[in-house]
Amino acid sequence: MPSAEHTILRELLAAGTEWVSGTTLAAKLGVSRVAVWQHMEKLRAAGFTFEAQRAHGYRIAARPATLFGPLIELEQRLRPRGFTLIVLDSVDSTNDEAARQLAAGRATPFAVLARKQTRGRGRFGRTWHSDSSANLYASFAFHPRVEPERMQTFTLWMGVNVCALLEKFTGLAPGIKWPNDLLYDGRKAGGMLTEARIDADRIRDLVFGLGLNVNSPATAWPADLAKRAVSLAEVTGAPLDLNRLAAALVGRVLLAFQTFADGEHLKTFADLWHRHDVLRGKTISLLEGGRRHTGTVTGLDDEGALLLRDARGKAHRFRAGEVTLEKAAS
Amino acid sequence: MKRSELTEFAVEEEGFKLKIRRGANGLPIVSTARGSAAPFPTGDSVPPMPIPAPATPLANPAAAALKDEAGFAYIKSPMVGTFYRAGSPESKPFADVGAKVSENTVVCIIEAMKIMNEIQAEAKGTVVEALVENGQPVEYGQRLFKIKQG
Numbered sequence: 215m216p217s218a219e220h221t222i223l224r225e226l227l228a229a230g231t232e233w234v235s236g237t238t239l240a241a242k243l244g245v246s247r248v249a250v251w252q253h254m255e256k257l258r259a260a261g262f263t264f265e266a267q268r269a270h271g272y273r274i275a276a277r278p279a280t281l282f283g284p285l286i287e288l289e290q291r292l293r294p295r296g297f298t299l300i301v302l303d304s305v306d307s308t309n310d311e312a313a314r315q316l317a318a319g320r321a322t323p324f325a326v327l328a329r330k331q332t333r334g335r336g337r338f339g340r341t342w343h344s345d346s347s348a349n350l351y352a353s354f355a356f357h358p359r360v361e362p363e364r365m366q367t368f369t370l371w372m373g374v375n376v377c378a379l380l381e382k383f384t385g386l387a388p389g390i391k392w393p394n395d396l397l398y399d400g401r402k403a404g405g406m407l408t409e410a411r412i413d414a415d416r417i418r419d420l421v422f423g424l425g426l427n428v429n430s431p432a433t434a435w436p437a438d439l440a441k442r443a444v445s446l447a448e449v450t451g452a453p454l455d456l457n458r459l460a461a462a463l464v465g466r467v468l469l470a471f472q473t474f475a476d477g478e479h480l481k482t483f484a485d486l487w488h489r490h491d492v493l494r495g496k497t498i499s500l501l502e503g504g505r506r507h508t509g510t511v512t513g514l515d516d517e518g519a520l521l522l523r524d525a526r527g528k529a530h531r532f533r534a535g536e537v538t539l540e541k542a543a544s
Numbered sequence: 545m546k547r548s549e550l551t552e553f554a555v556e557e558e559g560f561k562l563k564i565r566r567g568a569n570g571l572p573i574v575s576t577a578r579g580s581a582a583p584f585p586t587g588d589s590v591p592p593m594p595i596p597a598p599a600t601p602l603a604n605p606a607a608a609a610l611k612d613e614a615g616f617a618y619i620k621s622p623m624v625g626t627f628y629r630a631g632s633p634e635s636k637p638f639a640d641v642g643a644k645v646s647e648n649t650v651v652c653i654i655e656a657m658k659i660m661n662e663i664q665a666e667a668k669g670t671v672v673e674a675l676v677e678n679g680q681p682v683e684y685g686q687r688l689f690k691i692k693q694g
Contacts, residue, residue: 339631363623363684366657368657368659406658407660409659410662412662412664413664503679503681533656
């Protein structure tokens, strides 16, 4: 049964700019008008402000600037059966929480979103700066019925889907830097970390994690990140509705996962990759297993490996590595 | 090319030249030339040649030869990727030599396309040998650890 806050929100959202009377809300909930008022106090605490007019009732004046679960659920158009959304105030890492929930037997798919992460991380335990509730930290858990080898392009596919969503949402196309950075103007707006647990020949479970810098101001970055990080609000010049973005993201990720699981992603992957790829034709250096390689990126192969041509024209292929864009010669 | 009467074939695209002609012995000779002004092509003219993955010799070749050594099991890589013995450079290895493992013990991470894959032991016993070094590429089915069962 939906909570009273959920029901009140649904009515107010459906009404838009129209007024909803306290009597109507009380009747829907089967409670007194005083009780309605008390539930609305909880919504105020979550960041809503309401206009109230005597004879008319209530309407929403402002939405919360931080994540609010019932609002995300109401904004989410695609609601697959059995999907669970978990929104936490603070967590060590949404990927770790998703792994714990999986270990405890929670059914998939589910998503863990948090207003803050105390130990947000990327590869090899590197820190992902996560102390601003203006940003988005989300992890999605699945049980993919897919052979491990077929997962080679999973993170790339999810990445271009997030790019496509951000383009739709902001009007500006982000770039993807192989394999898992989302960029605007060469600065990092998001990063992905996919973790899986594998038994001999099958994937037991999989967690796709995403950190997105949404509304944090330029002044919020530590000095060492200021030149390398950017938020969507900095790019577009205006704050974004975090809950609407979260709802759109949840829908897109669930859909993208299903498309991948069905093997239908190959129809659009190459086009999407071309649209957002920032490395093709660029001179980069790539660090792999302690060795540095320099060359020009020529594209991807079928397994999502990066193809590089060195200064002598020799082709190389990398399944993994850290890519640094070389400064253009002046 | 041998099937055709073609003796020479050239492609030029964005300042990049690819020329193939039949050599004296009938085998094709491929030559490429770069235009000076144009940027290096994004490259569909020459199919990329995959570089062979660096061979990762087993620490004990004798162990590899023994197929079903009684009382021992091998943890094998379920995928192509990069092998890591710990979750971060500062962390302790998941499974040191001498460590007791059971079916669900995480023994290493294999990274493939930024998926960090936790690999479980699938066997109960004691790690007697780690067969791959940290940070090395591994192939599908490659032996990662030797386990003394029991």
